[in-house]
Amino acid sequence: MTQTLNLTINGTTQTIALDDPRATLLDVLRERLGLTGTKKGCDRGQCGACTVLIDGRRMNACLALALSHDGAAVTTIEGLAEGDRLHPVQDAFLRHDGFQCGYCTPGQIMSAVALIAEAEAGLDPERVREGMSGNLCRCAAYAGITEAVLDATRTMTREDAA
């Protein structure tokens, strides 16, 4: 039986017909919508490579049954930049070498965007590391990632104040 769901992906509302209820949000993004920036790592909620924002909250798209999120607004890594202008978190990851192979990076960046919005870690490196613990990096670029998140926090706090 085909079931349909509406998702607003990066600001555009789409109606998606699913003939298999097993599809996760990750499957829909990558295989139906061609948004392959969101990565499949462990596919079990342990690595964070599939992190997206669902109604503004960071979640693992691999453990989000697509049908259960009918009506949701989803932001993926493809939705962060404005044209050629990178999001401050993307820019900070580049400047601080917050990656090596890059596979975990979209998830790291989406998680960092949410971490900064949650406004609980601030500029405390220990709180940033704890808040990013749902995103694994097998290249162990953690030192650069932490610096990038702290730097982006400073940039975005200045932008908010301006």
Added chain:
Amino acid sequence: MNLFDYTRADTLGAAVGAEGALLAGGTNLLDLMKIGVATPSRLVDVTRLPLSQIEDHGGGLRIGAMVRNADLARHPQVLARFPAVAEALLSGASAQLRNAATTGGNVMQSTRCSYFMDPLSPCNRREPGTGCSAIGGETRNHAILGWTSGCIATHPSDLCVALAAFDAVVEIAGPAGTREVPMATFHPLPDANGVPPALAAGEVITHIRLPDPGGMARHARYVKLRERTSFAFAIVSAAAGIAVQDNRIVAARLALGGVAARPWRSTGAEAALLGQPPIETNFARAAELALQGAAPSGNNAAKIVLARRIAVRALTLAAAGTPDRMPALPASVFEGDDHG
């Protein structure tokens, strides 16, 4: 993953008595379905049920079963009255998972016993009467209390340990009406052939109720020993609360995690603390009582010693008082150390 029918229950009436597995945050159920441990033919999505409120209840709180873990941990009244509940929540999983996982789902999560999670290993908990593959195996995460030859698995929740310590009650709606069960006895202990279900067919957890914590509101902690300081299940953990007047303990709460198929509340340890000064020798005696009857279920005798120490640490920290701000590393045993 097996194929299933998906339906959504938008009212409690539609969820109660529904046939199939209840889907909330999906962080445990979808994982178990992916590895073939859970094979429901029908999923009933309960995420839209109107059970996402946290309400005042006397001096306590009534928490809807669909309140997300992250929202519960951040709620000002949870932080003010039940800081150990918030600390337990924040010591578990990752920010992504806490944004999805629900209160009711946390209570209903399955054991992380690696033999339970391997569909090829016989398991009384998965299929009663088939045996227990964990016995004689790797048992670091297994029970030291309340286990039988039928099952030595532990309940993995951090939240439930803090809820059990602070007298939480589980409110359940079923086809035959409503009922209530204390959190401390909600999860059945194993018998010789398996583990009875906590809920009858068609029942739904609707709320968790916490009574007024009194003087323990600012003297409550959760401490958790794990293999890494974040995003790991407890090897052993403890939730503790203490209220002191004139240097005498007037109320005490203690529950252990990672040691049994349920959070292990010790009213005997609590009673022994009453009237005593809040000093380490008394905490050590209480911890001894909490571990009474403990026995290794395999190569895990160290957990008995570790649980005793974690209980003493939790009581000591609770007596010292809840910090004004949540620690950077919630429930960490390294708090106050120089990490050396």
